[in-house]
Structures are given as C-alpha cells and as structure tokens.
Amino acid sequence: MDILWQYQFRIILLGDSTVGKSSLLKRFTDGIYSDVADPTVGVDFYARSLDIEPGIKIKLQLWDTAGQERFRSITTSYYRNSVGGLLVFDLTNHKTFDHVREWHKEVSEHILPHNMVYILIGHKSDLNKDRKVTQDEAEQLAADMGIRYVETSAKCNSNVDRAFQLLSRDIYELMKMGQITTRDGWDGVKSGLTTRALYPGDEDIELEPREKSCNC
Ligand SMILES: Nc1nc2c(ncn2[C@@H]2O[C@H](COP(=O)(O)OP(=O)(O)O)[C@@H](O)[C@H]2O)c(=O)[nH]1
Ligand SMILES: [Mg+2]
Numbered sequence: 001m002d003i004l005w006q007y008q009f010r011i012i013l014l015g016d017s018t019v020g021k022s023s024l025l026k027r028f029t030d031g032i033y034s035d036v037a038d039p040t041v042g043v044d045f046y047a048r049s050l051d052i053e054p055g056i057k058i059k060l061q062l063w064d065t066a067g068q069e070r071f072r073s074i075t076t077s078y079y080r081n082s083v084g085g086l087l088v089f090d091l092t093n094h095k096t097f098d099h100v101r102e103w104h105k106e107v108s109e110h111i112l113p114h115n116m117v118y119i120l121i122g123h124k125s126d127l128n129k130d131r132k133v134t135q136d137e138a139e140q141l142a143a144d145m146g147i148r149y150v151e152t153s154a155k156c157n158s159n160v161d162r163a164f165q166l167l168s169r170d171i172y173e174l175m176k177m178g179q180i181t182t183r184d185g186w187d188g189v190k191s192g193l194t195t196r197a198l199y200p201g202d203e204d205i206e207l208e209p210r211e212k213s214c215n216c
Helices: 021-030 076-080 094-098 100-110 125-130 135-145 160-176
Strands: 003-014 045-053 056-063 084-090 117-123 148-152 189-194
Touching: 003 021, 003 160, 021 045, 021 056, 021 084, 021 160, 045 160, 056 160, 076 100, 084 094, 084 100, 084 160, 094 100, 094 135, 100 135, 117 135, 117 160, 135 148, 148 160
Parallel strands: 003 056, 003 084, 084 117, 117 148
Antiparallel strands: 003 189, 045 056
C-alpha cells in the first residue's frame, strides 16, 4: 500500500498587504513569479508535498489572506485551524517589519490555549540596495519571539523551499515529542492519506503523488 503523505499541515501566511505573501506561495507551489501581481485575485489555498526526512512525506495546505490583511477582517477560524504560520515582512519597508509583533500577538491571542509554530520571513531579499531592515534587527526580533528567521526572494527563488522545509520540520519535531497532536474538530494537522483510502479494494493501482495549486 503506497502512502501519498503521512501528515497534512495547515499553514497560514501572515503579514501586511504587498509584502509578497501570494508571490511566495506561487513560487513555492507552481514555481512561477510575476512582477505584476493582482492583489484582488487570490486563491484561498495552495498545496504542495515535501519530503521532510527519508520516507516522511508531508502535505502542506497553505492558506493565503487573499487581500484581507486588515486586522480583524480575518476570521478566527483561519488562525485556529492552523498549525504553522509564516510571519512575512518586506525588507524594503520598515513599517511592515514593525507590524510583525502585532500580527504575532493578534494570532497568538486568538488561538489560546493552543500554540502555533512560526517562522519569520524577511522577503524581497533581491532588493538589497533598498533594504530598510537589517539582518541583525530581524534576527533580534526572531530571537525575542523564539522563532527562526529566513530571508527569501520569490523573484530570484532564494530560500523559498528552505523556509517551508524549516517550518515543516519544526512542526514535525514537535509532533514527534507529543507537543502537537491531532485533535477532533481541528484541521491544523491531519494524518495519513493512502492509496487504499483513495481506492478501497484496488491496491494494485499505482498513483504518483501530484500537487497543483488549488483554486476551488
Ligand atoms: N523584488 C521583489 N518583488 C516581489 C517579491 N515578491 C513579491 N514581490 C512584488 O511585491 C508586490 C506584492 O506582492 P504580493 O505577492 O501580491 O503581496 P501580498 O499582498 O503580500 O500577497 C508585487 O508587485 C510583487 O511582484 C520578491 O521576492 N522580490
Ligand atoms: Mg496577496
């Protein structure tokens, strides 16, 4: 019996509008980048699988705010049903960095008594000459929040896979330690989908795991 993925993690993108959240997701799931992004057209979620260690395949369900970044316009279930969050700011816009703490506070308060695993993302690293946030201050903020910091560029495809890999591995490690468990009525982590589950009674069928962005 083939296993398509052992676990599904539901992950959200957080941060001000135009920091590059949708571009990051498109690069990660479809391998494409466009300088002309339409903020009003957004899919709800994207998907891609990752092998985070030999034999362990994780399906990431990645949720985008789709232009609803204003505080309190995002529904609580968006936060509550997620196990991981990318806190994204634009390296060329200091305000977006200043707002990271607010995003972190807003989400963390909404999901109490549970926790979320975060990673801090300094995005648009290709625009180094316009940089307004130093690596040192970003690393300091990440250290204060007890999370990792990675600088990415969707344009140059720099560190994009790595950011999702690191976050997924952190979540998986916490699962192995029993600090994150699947819970009834919670979509943050779901366990295994196999070919048997997909095609009961037809175990000879061979399925290639295929992932595409989803706009349903
Ligand atoms: N230079 C550069 N521009 C980017 C990058 N990622 C996104 N952008 C641009 O930033 C703008 C906003 O991106 P978008 O993904 O819509 O941001 P969102 O509102 O956070 O989803 C668009 O014009 C993108 O082309 C990047 O890595 N480098
Ligand atoms: Mg967007």
